[in-house]
Amino acid sequence: MHLEIVTPDKKIFQGEVSEASFPGAGGSFQVLNNHAPIVSALAKGAVSFTTADGKQSMIVDGGVVEVKDNVIVLLAEKVVG
Numbered sequence: 001m002h003l004e005i006v007t008p009d010k011k012i013f014q015g016e017v018s019e020a021s022f023p024g025a026g027g028s029f030q031v032l033n034n035h036a037p038i039v040s041a042l043a044k045g046a047v048s049f050t051t052a053d054g055k056q057s058m059i060v061d062g063g064v065v066e067v068k069d070n071v072i073v074l075l076a077e078k079v080v081g
Contacts, residue, residue: 001033001070003049005058005079012058012079013049020049020072022065037068047074 003020005013021030023045031038041064048057063076 001031001035001072003072003074005047005060005074005076007076007079012076013056015051017049017051017072020047022047022074023060031067031072033070035067035070039064039066042074042076044080047076 001017003013003015003017004011019030019032021028022040023043025041025043028045042060042062044061045059046057047060048055059080060076061078061080063074065072065074
């Protein structure tokens, strides 16, 4: 899957991932390959994803994530860490 993490200032991450987890407004959820299309608001919390180099994570301060056709686009208000 292709993941892009973007803030109003810059692109934080772009690359291939095997899975990703998000702090949804209604609770955390995970996205795997061939996930059904979804758009979700995000709460403040940890976003984690697994690349060929291993697991990575960062804290986002809200935003929106869209999953469609194995492309994940996360529009974050702010990345805290």
